[in-house]
Amino acid sequence: MTAQPEFRRVDLPENAQIDRAIHRVAEATHRLNEAVQRAVAAGVSVELVRVSRHHDGTGHWGDQVVPTIRATMPDQSA
Template sequence: MSQPEFKIVPKPEMSAEDRAINRLADAVHRLNEAVQRAVEAGISIELVRVSRFHDGSGNWGDQMVPLVRAPARASEG
């Protein structure tokens, strides 16, 4: 049986903007997965904009924090 041959595949050339968008999309995907895990654990999550970042040349982005409600406890008695 022959050994598999591995070749290095060059990464496509991307602009700084495309790299930034990809990083943001990856982070949002991980955030959404974390929200799903928290909800499945019985925790309610709300993402709230707390500020808006401006770069001084007309570009802006919302900055978020999670509001977390712990699981409701069953009444005793």
Template structure:
């Protein structure tokens, strides 16, 4: 039996994830990180809006939206 060393990353045994599955998981993971970053930014006092800037096409009927964040500082109460 192999001992797992702390901090060492290894593929899960029997993982037969396809390249398509990996790509979908990468997008889901990235969106999760973006959502966490948005929460931190809002809690720091800014408003965040994601705006589609372009749409990527692969020439085979598949496409994906590409985005940038727009940031608005909180209004100063006076």
């Protein structure tokens, strides 16, 4: 009978955590861009405005944004 292999946890290198963070931001940005396209197709204008900058105290930072939405009013001149 063959002995079963022993499985044990191996910690991923620090770069993997950074790569995951970058991929999370990229995926969220992609979804945001798709949502903006759908909103524009529905007849609204969308502007993303930076409202703050998050700092971690060690020199890293990231911009935080909120959407400004303006709906196009239907033409009532008819």
